[in-house]
Amino acid sequence: xxxxxxxxxxCPDGVVAEGDAxxxxxxxxxxDLGVLLRHSAMIxxxxxxxxxxxxxxxxxxxxxxxxxxxxxxxxxxxxILSDMACDLENxxxxxxxxxxxxxxxxxxxxxxxxNPVYA
Amino acid sequence: MASVKQLRNRIxxxxxxxxxxxxxxxxxxxxLRRAQQRTRTNRPYSESMYDIVTALAHSTSAANxxxxxxxxxxxxxxxxxxxxxxxxLCGSFNSSLGKKVQELVGNLASEGKVAKIMTVGRKASxxxxxxxxxxxxxxxxxxxxxxxxxxxxxxxxxDITMRFMDGEFDSVTLxxxxxESALTQIPTPKSLVPLSIPKATDGKSLxxxxxxxxxxxxxxxxxxxxxxxxxxxxxxxxxxxxGARMTAMDNATRNAKDLIExxxxxxxxxxxxxxxxxxxxxxxxxxxx
Numbered sequence: 524x525x526x527x528x529x530x531x532x533x534c535p536d537g538v539v540a541e542g543d544a545x546x547x548x549x550x551x552x553x554x555d556l557g558v559l560l561r562h563s564a565m566i567x568x569x570x571x572x573x574x575x576x577x578x579x580x581x582x583x584x585x586x587x588x589x590x591x592x593x594x595x596x597x598x599x600x601x602x603i604l605s606d607m608a609c610d611l612e613n614x615x616x617x618x619x620x621x622x623x624x625x626x627x628x629x630x631x632x633x634x635x636x637x638n639p640v641y642a
Numbered sequence: 643m644a645s646v647k648q649l650r651n652r653i654x655x656x657x658x659x660x661x662x663x664x665x666x667x668x669x670x671x672x673x674l675r676r677a678q679q680r681t682r683t684n685r686p687y688s689e690s691m692y693d694i695v696t697a698l699a700h701s702t703s704a705a706n707x708x709x710x711x712x713x714x715x716x717x718x719x720x721x722x723x724x725x726x727x728x729x730x731l732c733g734s735f736n737s738s739l740g741k742k743v744q745e746l747v748g749n750l751a752s753e754g755k756v757a758k759i760m761t762v763g764r765k766a767s768x769x770x771x772x773x774x775x776x777x778x779x780x781x782x783x784x785x786x787x788x789x790x791x792x793x794x795x796x797x798x799x800x801d802i803t804m805r806f807m808d809g810e811f812d813s814v815t816l817x818x819x820x821x822e823s824a825l826t827q828i829p830t831p832k833s834l835v836p837l838s839i840p841k842a843t844d845g846k847s848l849x850x851x852x853x854x855x856x857x858x859x860x861x862x863x864x865x866x867x868x869x870x871x872x873x874x875x876x877x878x879x880x881x882x883x884x885g886a887r888m889t890a891m892d893n894a895t896r897n898a899k900d901l902i903e904x905x906x907x908x909x910x911x912x913x914x915x916x917x918x919x920x921x922x923x924x925x926x927x928x929x930x931x
């Protein structure tokens with residue numbers, strides 16, 4: 524059997540996904556990154572996008588939407604941390620509106636930071 | 643001495659209270675189970691976040707680290723972020739947190755430092771305002787109702803970060819109630835800024851590569867870590883609050899039971915005495931005729 528990499532996708536409210544994969548492709552801020560077992564230890568900032576999980580090295584078995592975050596890669600595990608993540612297969616209206624609210628809030632905060640109001 | 647009617651009313655009233663305290667105990671037990679579950683599900687995320695920040699902190703030199711990680715050299719003003727409950731009837735839960743803050747403020751004063759206070763939870767805001775007045779710089783009431791949320795923690799985090807950048811304080815200590823068991827909750831201080839990072843142990847730690855530069859990742863991650871730690875504190879405090887309420891309501895239910903038993907004895911004796919008195923009066927009346 525091919526070598527497998529144990530991976531986990533974690534959110535503050537629990538584990539979104541966990542399992543073994545042949546390959547996981549994560550959207551790093553400097554470009555996509557394929558992670559295999561025995562990858563060198565790395566901490567990667569992730570941009571908003573999708574994480575593709577390959578059961579072997581050719582076939583995608585699952586895709587997860589991820590709202591930015593951080594990946595902690597060690598030679599024997601991959602840990603992905605994000606404020607919000609979900610399986611693209613199970614995407615529904617509630618998750619989309621939650622994501623939209625999250626985005627609007629983040630934009631409002633950014634706007635407030637860029638345009639401070641001085642009394 | 644109370645009349646039979648007065649005693650009967652009092653027993654009925656205590657039974658009513660007992661029903662309420664017993665229901666509150668059951669509600670608190672159900673909420674405690676959910677709160678413990680939420681704390682458990684959050685833990686892998688918080689622990690992983692802490693591992694990443696630790697690895698990053700070891701890779702950047704402490705002197706050049708961001709202020710949110712290492713604090714300011716001139717640590718003159720400390721912010722105490724106190725997480726309490728929004729509702730009462732939970733025994734000494736809030737007062738023991740208040741005592742812990744008083745102890746911390748006293749220690750800071752003896753070191754010649756100034757303490758500023760920020761509260762989460764309606765109960766602490768009242769206590770702290772009466773004790774420290776203007777030194778309470780912000781209060782967040784009803785933030786954990788019906789349950790703590792990450793958004794709530796982020797709101798507090800944003801306020802803290804903004805005030806820290808403005809130089810309102812130089813370090814931050816979180817005071818929350820750590821959950822030991824339904825019977826034991828421990829008021830715990832935890833330094834958020836500077837973050838307490840264990841020393842690197844040679845041979846054990848991996849040599850990490852970073853993408854982008856470690857300083858950039860750290861700058862991105864520190865506010866996230868801050869909100870994660872606040873959120874974990876809120877979750878733990880919420881579980882502790884439910885545990886404290888469960889214990890307090892269990893005690894109240896037991897006290898009500900004892901009171902009902904003792905009042906029932908008095909009631910029966912009074913009733914018996916009244917019957918005996920009436921019988922004596924009837925017999926005496928019959929004998930007189």
